[in-house]
Amino acid sequence: MARITTDAVPNGLPEKAARLAVSVSWMGARVASVVALLAAWEFVARSGVVTPFQLPALSKVLERIWSDALSGDLALNTAVTLYRAMVGFIIAAVGGVVLGLAMSRSALTRWFFDPIVSIGFPMPKIAFLPVVMLWLGVFDISKITMIVFDAIFPVVAATVIAIQGVERELIWSARNMGAGERELLWQVVLPAALPTIMTGLQVALPLSLIVAVVTEMLMGGYGLGGAMMTASRFANSVGVFAGIVEIAVVGYALVKIMALTRRHLLIWHQEASEPTTA
Amino acid sequence: MPSQCAAELDRRRPLGTHVAMTASAQIVVDRVNHLYRPPRGREVLALDQVSLEVANREFVALLGPSGCGKSTLLYLIGGFLPVETGSILVDGQKVAGPGPDRGIVFQHFALFPWKTVRGNILYGLERQGMTKDEREKRAMDFIELVGLHGFEDSYPSQLSGGMKQRTAIARTLAFDPKILLMDEPFGALDAQTRGLMQIELLRIWQRTPKTVIFVTHDVQEAVFLADRVAVMSARPGRIKTIVDTKFDKNDPDIFKNKFFVEKVDEIWNLVKEEAIKAQGKRT
Amino acid sequence: MKQSLIRYLPLLLLALAWEVTARLELVSSTALPSLSDVVRSWFDMIKDGELISNGAASLYRAAAGLALSIVVGTLLGIGMAWWKPVNVIVAPIVEIFYPLPKSALIPVTVIWLGFGDGSKILLIFLGCMLPVTLGAFNGARSSEQVLVWSARSMGASRLRMLWDVVLPSAMPELLNGIRTALALSFILLVSSELIVAQKGFGYLIGFLGANGTYDAMYAVVFSVAFLGFAADRIYLLITKRALAWRE
Numbered sequence: 001m002a003r004i005t006t007d008a009v010p011n012g013l014p015e016k017a018a019r020l021a022v023s024v025s026w027m028g029a030r031v032a033s034v035v036a037l038l039a040a041w042e043f044v045a046r047s048g049v050v051t052p053f054q055l056p057a058l059s060k061v062l063e064r065i066w067s068d069a070l071s072g073d074l075a076l077n078t079a080v081t082l083y084r085a086m087v088g089f090i091i092a093a094v095g096g097v098v099l100g101l102a103m104s105r106s107a108l109t110r111w112f113f114d115p116i117v118s119i120g121f122p123m124p125k126i127a128f129l130p131v132v133m134l135w136l137g138v139f140d141i142s143k144i145t146m147i148v149f150d151a152i153f154p155v156v157a158a159t160v161i162a163i164q165g166v167e168r169e170l171i172w173s174a175r176n177m178g179a180g181e182r183e184l185l186w187q188v189v190l191p192a193a194l195p196t197i198m199t200g201l202q203v204a205l206p207l208s209l210i211v212a213v214v215t216e217m218l219m220g221g222y223g224l225g226g227a228m229m230t231a232s233r234f235a236n237s238v239g240v241f242a243g244i245v246e247i248a249v250v251g252y253a254l255v256k257i258m259a260l261t262r263r264h265l266l267i268w269h270q271e272a273s274e275p276t277t278a
Numbered sequence: 279m280p281s282q283c284a285a286e287l288d289r290r291r292p293l294g295t296h297v298a299m300t301a302s303a304q305i306v307v308d309r310v311n312h313l314y315r316p317p318r319g320r321e322v323l324a325l326d327q328v329s330l331e332v333a334n335r336e337f338v339a340l341l342g343p344s345g346c347g348k349s350t351l352l353y354l355i356g357g358f359l360p361v362e363t364g365s366i367l368v369d370g371q372k373v374a375g376p377g378p379d380r381g382i383v384f385q386h387f388a389l390f391p392w393k394t395v396r397g398n399i400l401y402g403l404e405r406q407g408m409t410k411d412e413r414e415k416r417a418m419d420f421i422e423l424v425g426l427h428g429f430e431d432s433y434p435s436q437l438s439g440g441m442k443q444r445t446a447i448a449r450t451l452a453f454d455p456k457i458l459l460m461d462e463p464f465g466a467l468d469a470q471t472r473g474l475m476q477i478e479l480l481r482i483w484q485r486t487p488k489t490v491i492f493v494t495h496d497v498q499e500a501v502f503l504a505d506r507v508a509v510m511s512a513r514p515g516r517i518k519t520i521v522d523t524k525f526d527k528n529d530p531d532i533f534k535n536k537f538f539v540e541k542v543d544e545i546w547n548l549v550k551e552e553a554i555k556a557q558g559k560r561t
Numbered sequence: 562m563k564q565s566l567i568r569y570l571p572l573l574l575l576a577l578a579w580e581v582t583a584r585l586e587l588v589s590s591t592a593l594p595s596l597s598d599v600v601r602s603w604f605d606m607i608k609d610g611e612l613i614s615n616g617a618a619s620l621y622r623a624a625a626g627l628a629l630s631i632v633v634g635t636l637l638g639i640g641m642a643w644w645k646p647v648n649v650i651v652a653p654i655v656e657i658f659y660p661l662p663k664s665a666l667i668p669v670t671v672i673w674l675g676f677g678d679g680s681k682i683l684l685i686f687l688g689c690m691l692p693v694t695l696g697a698f699n700g701a702r703s704s705e706q707v708l709v710w711s712a713r714s715m716g717a718s719r720l721r722m723l724w725d726v727v728l729p730s731a732m733p734e735l736l737n738g739i740r741t742a743l744a745l746s747f748i749l750l751v752s753s754e755l756i757v758a759q760k761g762f763g764y765l766i767g768f769l770g771a772n773g774t775y776d777a778m779y780a781v782v783f784s785v786a787f788l789g790f791a792a793d794r795i796y797l798l799i800t801k802r803a804l805a806w807r808e
Contacts, residue, residue: 031653033649033650033652033653033654034653034654034657037653037654037657053672054672054673111567111568111570111571112571113571114568114571115568115569115571115572116571116572116575119572119790120790121793122743122744122789122790122792122793122794123747123786123787123789123790124744124747124748124750124751124785124786124789125786126748126751126752126755127751127755127762127763127766127782127785127786127789128782128786129755130755130766130767130770130778130782131778131779131782133770134591134592134770134775134778135592167386167388169384169386169388170388170390172353172356172358172376172382172384172388173382173384173388173390174401175358175375175376176356176376176377176378176380176381176382176450177378177401177402177404177405177453178377178378178402178405179405187401188390191390191392192390192391192392194392206660206662209662210662210663210664213662213664213665214662214664214667214752214756217664217667217668217752217756218755218756225665228665228668229668229756231668232668232671232672235672237672240668240669240672241669243665243668244661244665244666244669247661247662247665248657248658248660248661248665251660251661251662252657252660252661254660255659255660267433268391268392268393268433268434268435269391269392269435
């Protein structure tokens with residue numbers, strides 16, 4: 001992960017092998033570190049330093065996850081949470097790009113939405129959840145609305161910056177070659193803006209998951225957040241920890257999928273390596 | 279007629295009347311002003327009563343210190359900026375916007391990073407009314423011409439500076455513009471690549487002559503490539519003098535050639551004054 | 562001054578639209594109390610101290626958690642950038658916890674520390690540590706190689722270099738990480754208090770909502786939302802000083 005700033009290594013074969021060995025050993029160290037962490041968890045849990053209530057053994061937690069998987073509960077809850085998160089994310093993504101585009105092209109639109117975006121961004125928008133619930137009830141629609149409300153901001157901001165940042169000379173070159181307004185938008189502006197827009201989407205996706213989980217915790221019912229809340233109410237700490245692991249895995253998978261999608265779509269982009277500690 | 283006298287006569291002529299100095303002038307810039315309006319701060323006069331004529335297939339260099347407006351003039355001719363005062367005529371028609379008759383090459387290449395070398399060149403050919411096969415063949419021809427055979431499926435991010443610029447040149451040449459506008463095209467390259475590219479460009483131009491307007495701040499580059507060098511003053515830009523630099527450029531030792539050296543010297547002295555003025559105005 | 566007015570005019574228009582919509586009962590008056598009612602109940606709550614006491618409780622939690630996360634996160638991030646072994650051990654942990662929605666830790670912190678301040682502070686500490694650590698790490702890593710070499714050639718010890726070169730270079734990224742943590746602290750604060758609390762903004766919102774006094778509920782919602790915004794702006798103002806040497 002941390003790029004070792006060694007002195008330049010010449011490109012011969014023995015040097016190449018040496019570099020491969022070094023990177024493998026670092027990866028081995030990383031895996032070892034994770035394994036060590038998990039082992040430490042198990043060890044501390046069993047040692048009696050903390051009660052099984054405060055820190056259930058990793059093995060117990062894994063057992064619980066396994067039984068959830070077998071009973072179908074895991075699949076159900078994961079699907080429900082993912083459904084809400086993804087629907088919210090897609091609406092936020094499309095809506096955000098469209099709004100960002102509109103703001104770039106129309107001074108009136110920009111004037112109207114700019115204070116909303118700039119003030120809304122640092123606000124803990126989750127505070128509006130009770131208001132949303134007041135308007136839309138306690139079903140999926142209010143959860144999804146909350147997700148869209150939260151996730152749309154980074155997408156809009158990224159889109160506006162992306163479009164403003166498109167090099168003037170790219171547009172001029174396309175015009176030079178006879179491109180009309182419509183072609184300009186689809187063939188030049190959007191592709192050029194894509195890397196930055198993607199970054200905005202990469203922020204919006206985990207955000208969608210977080211908001212989905214929090215709304216579920218507040219409203220209960222199905223979903224990974226709801227299940228964890230239920231476990232918490234019954235003082236079932238194994239269930240709570242199982243929930244954390246499940247959500248972590250889902251979150252990790254989403255981030256990885258996003259990163260792979262980015263690498264695939266933006267294969268031509270010079271910053272081919274995404275920020276690795278992200 | 280010394281160019282200063284001609285300029286004076288020119289200034290006294292009422293706007294709207296024009297007498298072509300050369301019968302076959304392809305590009306006529308007539309007393310153009312350009313006001314630069316920054317988003318914040320005061321307006322600045324970038325060009326002041328600039329007039330210039332370029333004949334068909336002539337290679338003209340626009341030379342001047344930083345900020346003298348030479349690129350601005352190029353963009354006005356290209357139709358990327360609107361002409362507000364004065365007029366610019368190309369083949370007798372007023373310039374109304376960008377178009378494939380005046381191809382442009384930028385200093386920072388302006389290649390579409392999401393397209394390959396081939397893709398970039400093909401983009402310009404799409405509106406030329408050719409069949410798919412014709413387009414593909416033409417693109418490959420130009421890739422060969424600039425010496426990029428084997429790199430047609432590479433992305434710009436995988437190419438060196440010199441290769442990117444060759445792609446940009448190929449892209450513009452491919453759709454066969456009558457006029458080539460070049461904005462310090464070799465400015466972003468290292469000195470050695472620059473030298474090689476200059477020779478390349480001259481070779482290509484000698485083979486398929488076009489009208490070229492070439493912006494640069496490098497005197498030797500201007501004298502080497504151009505038939506005439508238009509020296510511009512510091513901001514607000516005016517055409518200070520036009521020097522004839524047409525001679526045999528195929529001498530391999532041209533940079534030591536007595537005539538070449540004299541010309542460079544002559545022009546450098548003209549530019550030096552303006553460069554010093556430009557330094558002083560840097561705010 | 563006039564610029565600001567024009568810039569924020571849309572908000573004024575929205576406020577106007579709100580008041581008009583509510584007065585004309587275009588929407589049910591329970592769902593949308595009029596802006597004037599909301600403002601009135603805001604003043605009432607200030608007067609009877611309810612808003613202030615709950616607000617203080619909330620802000621105390623957020624500040625404590627945030628402060629702890631800044632101290633620990635900065636040390637950790639710079640340590641990771643500067644000493645390879647620290648990096649090897651800690652980095653994978655960071656990478657694992659990054660995609661975990663920190664709000665998922667709410668029930669755990671409750672299990673550990675109950676319904677009171679402790680669980681909130683722990684949650685905010687854990688959640689905010691990540692952006693601070695990342696900011697410190699990236700900032701320290703990016704301290705220009707040339708600067709480090711210059712310092713070393715002038716005989717600076719490793720520790721000295723850390724203080725004189727790395728820390729100042731790391732400041733912009735670190736301060737940015739702290740800014741993210743600041744916003745996150747509000748989010749975690751409100752989330753956890755909405756779900757389980759006995760006092761604080763979130764608790765108050767929930768209580769007022771359950772009670773049906775919606776105009777007061779709106780007042781508190783907007784108060785905390787506005788506080789989050791104000792905190793961010795004030796932070797930017799303060800840090801602009803610190804970053805003055807950087808354009």
